Each structure stands twice: as C-alpha cells, then as structure tokens.
Amino acid sequence: MAISAKQVKELRDKTGVGMMDAKKALVAVDGDIDKAIDYLRENGMAKAAKKSDRIAAEGTTEFVVEGNKAVIIEVNAETDFVAKNDKFKALVDLLARTILSQEPADVEAALAIDVDGMTVSEKIAEATTVIGEKLSLRRFEILTKSDSQTFGAYSHMGGRISVVTILEGANEAVAKDVAMHVAAINPSYVSRDQVKPEELAHEKEVLTEQALNEGKPANIVEKMITGRLNKYLSEICLNDQPFVKNPDQTVSQFAKENNGEVLSFIRYEVGEGLEKRQENFAEEVQREMRKD
CATH class of the missing domain: 1.10.286.20 (GTP Cyclohydrolase I; Chain A, domain 1)
Incomplete structure (x- = not known):
C-alpha cells in the first residue's frame, strides 16, 4: 500500500527514527502505526520507541563560536542528571558543530543531515537507546557577524542558560558581560524601537x-x-536596563563607554515553555555576577 508523508512524520515523531527506517517499517506492516512501532522495537529501536511519549523538558543549551559564525542550540532530555552525562555532552557538541557547519534552515532539515552514514535523527535515536532517556533537538539559531562586530557568549550552570550577543565594536570581554546581563535579567528586546x-x-x-x-x-x-x-x-528593553554589574549605568551606557553598541542577542533557557519543574535562575545568575 502507499505510505503517506503524514504517516512517516507521525512515526518519526513518536520514535525518533530516520525517514527511511520509518517508511520501511510502515511498508512492512501495511501502514499500521502501532505495529510499525513494534516493528522498530523488534529491530533494535525498542528504547527509543518506548520513550517517545515522555516529556523531555530537561537537558542543556550550548553555543559554539567559530570566526564570524556562531550557533546556540537546546537539546532536551527527561532528567537534568543526563545533562552531566559525557555521552550526552558529546552528542550535544556534535549537533552544535554539525548545525554550524551545515547551516540547515530548521530543525527538520537539521535532523536529515548525514553524519558518518547516519542522519542526525538516527544519531539522536541511537543515543536515546544508549543513554536510556528520550532525547530531542528542540531548537537552534545560527548567528553571523561582520569583522567590525563582536560575539559575546555566556553559559550558566553548565548550560541551563546560554546567551550569545552581537555588539558593534567593543571586545569579547564587554560582549560577554552583556551576555551575562541578558542571562540574569532576561530582556525581551534590545531597544524600544523593536517593541x-x-x-x-x-x-x-x-x-x-x-x-x-x-x-x-x-x-x-x-x-x-x-x-x-x-x-x-x-x-x-536591554539598552535601558540598569547594568547588573553596575546599576548606576544602563547597559547601553556600559557598551558605549567601551566603544560598543548592542545589536542583538539570543537567550536560551532549558525547557522554556515546556511542561516541567519550574525554576527561576535569574537571582542566582545575578549573585554569581556580583562575585566577579
């Protein structure tokens, strides 16, 4: 029987397997989703399939900066314990560097990238089987800058929060301080004209x-x-906020006195918007910054 793209997508969403494996399983069982899941379990994808309905709202965020390009990603797991797992860390690093080099348009395109004979989707499913928790690539953003601009990158608590900023001028230390401020205060915009x-x-x-x-x-x-x-x-608005390290000046004043201007930022916090245990890290980030 003919297998529709919708059926393939549904099976991929439920199991994390690659497109060809999903289609093969559906063909083998005449399009029955439940039987296709059993088929995949019987052929070595058991753990990935069993865990497909769990909520993966923990995990980590990570950034990679290479020259004038940077990427920030979020990879989710079921528990925060897995974020400390070396195999999970290696997977996240592989995903970040692969996405940065290949520049896919979206998560679906990223999952289809070939890495050493396996798709990214298959790599994630394989890691799910080895680690024993549902893992998923949730989101990513690729940033580019000019030679006159500066990246600032900051990660809090081993990736619970990650921020990448772009400043015109300034230097990496200044741009990183702005990134730390963004991590702590979580502004919505850079300036008022963006509202x-x-x-x-x-x-x-x-x-x-x-x-x-x-x-x-x-x-x-x-x-x-x-x-x-x-x-x-x-x-x-970031520019108008009192700078965390020196509340007597705004962020824009801090940037300006260091020959810089904030252009943009991306802030990821693990599990934002997902069903999860609610924790607020802003106060903790501020305390850590004031120690410096």
Whole structure:
C-alpha cells in the first residue's frame, strides 16, 4: 500500500527514527502505526520507541563560536542528571558543530543531515537507546557577524542558560558581560524601537484603566501613563536596563563607554515553555555576577 508523508512524520515523531527506517517499517506492516512501532522495537529501536511519549523538558543549551559564525542550540532530555552525562555532552557538541557547519534552515532539515552514514535523527535515536532517556533537538539559531562586530557568549550552570550577543565594536570581554546581563535579567528586546506597536497599545490601554480606576483626575492621567509606559519599556528593553554589574549605568551606557553598541542577542533557557519543574535562575545568575 502507499505510505503517506503524514504517516512517516507521525512515526518519526513518536520514535525518533530516520525517514527511511520509518517508511520501511510502515511498508512492512501495511501502514499500521502501532505495529510499525513494534516493528522498530523488534529491530533494535525498542528504547527509543518506548520513550517517545515522555516529556523531555530537561537537558542543556550550548553555543559554539567559530570566526564570524556562531550557533546556540537546546537539546532536551527527561532528567537534568543526563545533562552531566559525557555521552550526552558529546552528542550535544556534535549537533552544535554539525548545525554550524551545515547551516540547515530548521530543525527538520537539521535532523536529515548525514553524519558518518547516519542522519542526525538516527544519531539522536541511537543515543536515546544508549543513554536510556528520550532525547530531542528542540531548537537552534545560527548567528553571523561582520569583522567590525563582536560575539559575546555566556553559559550558566553548565548550560541551563546560554546567551550569545552581537555588539558593534567593543571586545569579547564587554560582549560577554552583556551576555551575562541578558542571562540574569532576561530582556525581551534590545531597544524600544523593536517593541511592536500593538504591544505598546495594549500596555497603554492597561495603564490607562489602572489610572482611571485609581480615581486620578483626567488631566493628569496622560502624564501618569507616559511615566509608567517609560518604566515598562525600561524593564523589557536591554539598552535601558540598569547594568547588573553596575546599576548606576544602563547597559547601553556600559557598551558605549567601551566603544560598543548592542545589536542583538539570543537567550536560551532549558525547557522554556515546556511542561516541567519550574525554576527561576535569574537571582542566582545575578549573585554569581556580583562575585566577579
């Protein structure tokens, strides 16, 4: 019978095997997904298949910087214990360097990359079998810069949080300090001009209602809204935030006094948005930074 791409994708999502293996299994059992999973288990993919329905919300993030290119990735596992496993660390490093060299467009394309005769998807499934936990490549971002720009990279707690920044000018130490700040404070934007108009409109509406509900006179409500909106923007925009290592200056002032300007940043925290044990590392990062 004809096997559809949708069936192949469903089996791959459930088992982590490569496209050809998924199709072969489906052909062997006339397209029955459950029987295909059994087929794969019977042919050496048992652990990967058994663990396909578990939540992999722990793991690690990692970055690799090579010249004018950098990559930041998140690879998930079921427990934070696995993040300390040497085999898991080796897999993450392999994935990061492979993605950086091949520059795939998205996770699906990354999973299809050939590495020593196996796809990345098959490498992950193989590691799942060896390590004994469901593993998955969740996301990645490839960054590029010009010769006049500088990467800053920082990893907290062995990869619980990773940040890569790009500054115009400055140097690696300054760019890394900005990355540490991003890890600690978790801004949403670099500057105010990046905030979407609809977000500003919504916040202004909320602040207006707050002011009116406080019974403030109409003639001063607008001034109150302006002040509160400025405070809101200073909290979510990196350039306006008090620099963690020296709260007497903003991040943009810190960068400027070091001949730099923040252009962009990427911040990954393990398990963001996934069903997992909730932990907040911001306070801990700030404490660690102040020790320096």
